[in-house]
Amino acid sequence: MSGENYNTCCSGDKQESTKDKYSMGEGQFVTFPLYTPYKEDTPVKDEKEEIFNYYQDFIIDFLETPSGKVPVVDTEIHFEDKIGSWKVRWGIGRFNYRVRPGLYAVGRPNENSLIYVTANYKMSFDRLRKSLSGLNGWIMVLDTDGINVWCAAGKGTFGTDELIRRIELTGIKKIVSHRLLILPQLSAPGVSAHEVFVKTGFKVIYGPVKAEDIKRFLDNGMKATEDMRTVNFDFLDRVVLIPMELVQSIKYILIFIIIMLILHLGDVIKFRFSYIYPFIGAVTTGSVITPALLPWIPGKAFSFKGWVMGLLWAIFVIYKQGIFDMEKLSVTLAVILFLPALSSFLAFNFTGASTYTSLSGVKKEMKIAVPLMITSALTGMVVGITGHFLKF
Amino acid sequence: MKNYYLKNVVTLQFDEKRCMGCGMCVTVCPRGVFQMNGKKAMLVDRDACMECGACEKNCPFSAISVNAGVGCAYAVIKGALTGNEPNCCCSSSGEGKNTCC
Numbered sequence A: 001m002s003g004e005n006y007n008t009c010c011s012g013d014k015q016e017s018t019k020d021k022y023s024m025g026e027g028q029f030v031t032f033p034l035y036t037p038y039k040e041d042t043p044v045k046d047e048k049e050e051i052f053n054y055y056q057d058f059i060i061d062f063l064e065t066p067s068g069k070v071p072v073v074d075t076e077i078h079f080e081d082k083i084g085s086w087k088v089r090w091g092i093g094r095f096n097y098r099v100r101p102g103l104y105a106v107g108r109p110n111e112n113s114l115i116y117v118t119a120n121y122k123m124s125f126d127r128l129r130k131s132l133s134g135l136n137g138w139i140m141v142l143d144t145d146g147i148n149v150w151c152a153a154g155k156g157t158f159g160t161d162e163l164i165r166r167i168e169l170t171g172i173k174k175i176v177s178h179r180l181l182i183l184p185q186l187s188a189p190g191v192s193a194h195e196v197f198v199k200t201g202f203k204v205i206y207g208p209v210k211a212e213d214i215k216r217f218l219d220n221g222m223k224a225t226e227d228m229r230t231v232n233f234d235f236l237d238r239v240v241l242i243p244m245e246l247v248q249s250i251k252y253i254l255i256f257i258i259i260m261l262i263l264h265l266g267d268v269i270k271f272r273f274s275y276i277y278p279f280i281g282a283v284t285t286g287s288v289i290t291p292a293l294l295p296w297i298p299g300k301a302f303s304f305k306g307w308v309m310g311l312l313w314a315i316f317v318i319y320k321q322g323i324f325d326m327e328k329l330s331v332t333l334a335v336i337l338f339l340p341a342l343s344s345f346l347a348f349n350f351t352g353a354s355t356y357t358s359l360s361g362v363k364k365e366m367k368i369a370v371p372l373m374i375t376s377a378l379t380g381m382v383v384g385i386t387g388h389f390l391k392f
Numbered sequence B: 001m002k003n004y005y006l007k008n009v010v011t012l013q014f015d016e017k018r019c020m021g022c023g024m025c026v027t028v029c030p031r032g033v034f035q036m037n038g039k040k041a042m043l044v045d046r047d048a049c050m051e052c053g054a055c056e057k058n059c060p061f062s063a064i065s066v067n068a069g070v071g072c073a074y075a076v077i078k079g080a081l082t083g084n085e086p087n088c089c090c091s092s093s094g095e096g097k098n099t100c101c
């Protein structure tokens, strides 16, 4: 039996290659049902709703298995997938960007093919199917509420229970003869490998952190080397997060524009860009510049790093606006007290996006830094506003 | 390049007596905190730990304990304000932010 392919429902031939999937005629394609008729725990309530909630356009074929038909997925990422990822990065309609949980096939897998487990967050899934191109394998998608592997593992949705449940629901035991599951390394906080083994007989192997390393991992005898296992949070890792930070900080910028407008109600005509650029700069310093330059800024605490950068910005603003003179003492003080505190707070927020901060560390930082930030910012605000009205 | 956060804050505890040397902790840790030292695991870089809890969850002999959670300011602040344990804010976003919020 071993080595034999399961028949596919469109082409009965035994081609190992994944290339034959493109030979499928269009007429054949439309004869496939829209839905995967394989076992699924949640019944489809409204067919249309299902189409909108799940992105399943990557299904190119179906494979007949002892546990029912399994959809075969495309390993190519198309333009729409890229647009989708781009939208997610910029925070546009990022809800429901999910894949239907269950079993999928890549290439023409058989009973000896490996099983790769992932989350039903579309980007996690896309990365995996792309990295598996040219291979034959099974993809088991867990129901993680459309959340990526790492977050879901932390929450426990990508967890031991869901994995055990999904093993049963997909009937994978009848499809493969081996008992190995390859999980992404970053799912380990949610999954207890020994518990899964005791309860299902499947041995969990933690693969690389990044799906792109899967082939190297397989070549290495299914062992993740240290660099595949560790999370480093390099410059590029940080830079891809910046759009999201920027989108989130726009609201702060708007708030300051409004405050400054109110303060200058008397002479709106004289309202100048110089009134608001200090804020825009401080927000950008905290949420974009500090994250990007993170390891090169002195200090360990994010709030401190943000404060240092904010201080540099404040000094620049004071220099630029020529407000060293005693006449504008209140403005100078307000700038020096308020802007660094603002950058500091935004930089502190970036701990959430970083991949090396610990809960205990953030708690400690909060106890020490947050009161300082608030005091500094409030004092700055009071000085600035009273100075504005009393003209000192 | 390995980034480090604050020193001496993590709650990670390793009980060498219970360790049976299976090496699972070395495999699952994304921060290279453990290494094998003969038949036992060994803490080699405690300050690198980000308290993800993977080692505790995957140690078959309960030799490791850590107060796992997310190092996310937003979650901690929200937790402090509402009096709840810090909870990850993933539910509102897929992945824009890698770790949490």
Ligand code: SF4
Pocket (backbone or CB within 6 Å): B018, B019, B020, B021, B022, B023, B024, B025, B026, B040, B041, B058, B059, B060, B061, B062, B063, B064
């Ligand atoms: S997982 Fe537990 S038993 Fe295994 S090496 Fe690590 S500490 Fe020891």
Ligand code: SF4
Pocket (backbone or CB within 6 Å): B012, B028, B029, B030, B031, B032, B033, B034, B048, B049, B050, B051, B052, B053, B054, B055, B056, B066
């Ligand atoms: S909690 Fe996570 S980062 Fe810390 S030692 Fe365990 S596996 Fe490594």
